[in-house]
Amino acid sequence: MGKITAKDFIINAFFPKRCELCGKVINPHYDLCPECESGDFYIKNEICALCGVEKEYCVCKKRKNSYSMICSPFYYEGGAKTAVLKLKFGENRQYAKSLAKYMAACVNERYQGIDIDEIAFVPMTKRQIKERSFNQSELLADEIGKLINKPVRKYLCKVFETKQQHTLKESLRKGNVLGAYDTKVKDAVSPQGKTVLLCDDIMTTGATLNECAKMLRLAGAKDVVCVAAAITKKRVDKTD
Ligand SMILES: [Zn+2]
Ligand SMILES: [Zn+2]
Numbered sequence: 001m002g003k004i005t006a007k008d009f010i011i012n013a014f015f016p017k018r019c020e021l022c023g024k025v026i027n028p029h030y031d032l033c034p035e036c037e038s039g040d041f042y043i044k045n046e047i048c049a050l051c052g053v054e055k056e057y058c059v060c061k062k063r064k065n066s067y068s069m070i071c072s073p074f075y076y077e078g079g080a081k082t083a084v085l086k087l088k089f090g091e092n093r094q095y096a097k098s099l100a101k102y103m104a105a106c107v108n109e110r111y112q113g114i115d116i117d118e119i120a121f122v123p124m125t126k127r128q129i130k131e132r133s134f135n136q137s138e139l140l141a142d143e144i145g146k147l148i149n150k151p152v153r154k155y156l157c158k159v160f161e162t163k164q165q166h167t168l169k170e171s172l173r174k175g176n177v178l179g180a181y182d183t184k185v186k187d188a189v190s191p192q193g194k195t196v197l198l199c200d201d202i203m204t205t206g207a208t209l210n211e212c213a214k215m216l217r218l219a220g221a222k223d224v225v226c227v228a229a230a231i232t233k234k235r236v237d238k239t240d
Contacts, residue, residue, distance in 0.1 A: 021036045022078075023086060032079070039078045040078070041074050041081070043074060048060060049070070049071075049110075050064070051231075052231045053231055053233060065209075065213065066210050066211075066216075066217050066224065067226045068223055069110075069225045071226070072203065073102035073229075075231060075232070076202055076232045076233070084099065087201065096143050097143050099140060102229075103228075107148060114223075116150055116197045117194040117195050118195075119141045119151065119153065119196070120141070120152070120154075120216065121135070121138045121152070121156075122156070122209065123212075124137075124158055125161055128161070140199050140200075140201065144197075144227070155189075155196070155219070156183055157182055158180055173205045177207050182215060190219060190220060191216050194220075195222050195223040195224075196216055196221050196224050197226070197227060198212055198213055198226045200227075203231045204231075209228070
């Protein structure tokens with residue numbers, strides 16, 4: 001880390017460097033602000049491969065899913081939460097790039113022995129895309145594809161609107177997305193025999209990823225592994 005030069009100073013005056021997660025203006029020699037750098041929202045330790053959180057926070061009781069593993073660089077907290085919200089509501093390209101950098105690193109580290117063939121993403125309905133003009137999961141998949149050098153495929157479509165998962169009680173979420181996704185996309189190639197990396201922005205109960213993975217499996221995918229930009233940490237009831 002050198003000193004800030006006159007050139008840096010001028011560039012920074014017009015285009016201040018921002019923390020790649022929370023967006024705060026920062027010292028141009030860094031990528032993160034001190035709060036994000038030292039934040040406790042990173043998923044660093046050994047994880048439960050079935051629900052993606054560090055073992056101490058796993059409450060999934062080893063429940064089997066249609067995907068074989070899930071990983072994420074972050075809990076949905078602090079600077080990571082800010083970045084996901086910025087991705088969804090506004091400065092999407094830039095934050096898709098930042099988040100994808102961490103997601104790709106996570107995939108490379110956690111899925112070392114897995115030969116990923118292709119990348120898929122959780123789709124939105126045509127109406128949702130029209131309203132928002134982009135699908136944040138697709139933006140993430142595109143950026144991850146560039147970083148890990150794998151093609152992104154539109155394997156999935158969303159056939160009807162569902163209530164937003166986060167507005168529902170956990171017990172209702174599985175039913176809410178049941179049958180909402182399909183693999184019959186016009187002109188789509190088949191995931192037959194492929195190991196697919198499925199991307200989404202936030203993973204809460206995993207019901208959406210599970211439903212999408214189920215459809216990929218039914219269409220012949222050999223294996224489905226997932227990556228999310230952030231995972232909601234479930235509350236562990238500690239009695240003490
Ligand atoms: Zn920050
Ligand atoms: Zn678990």
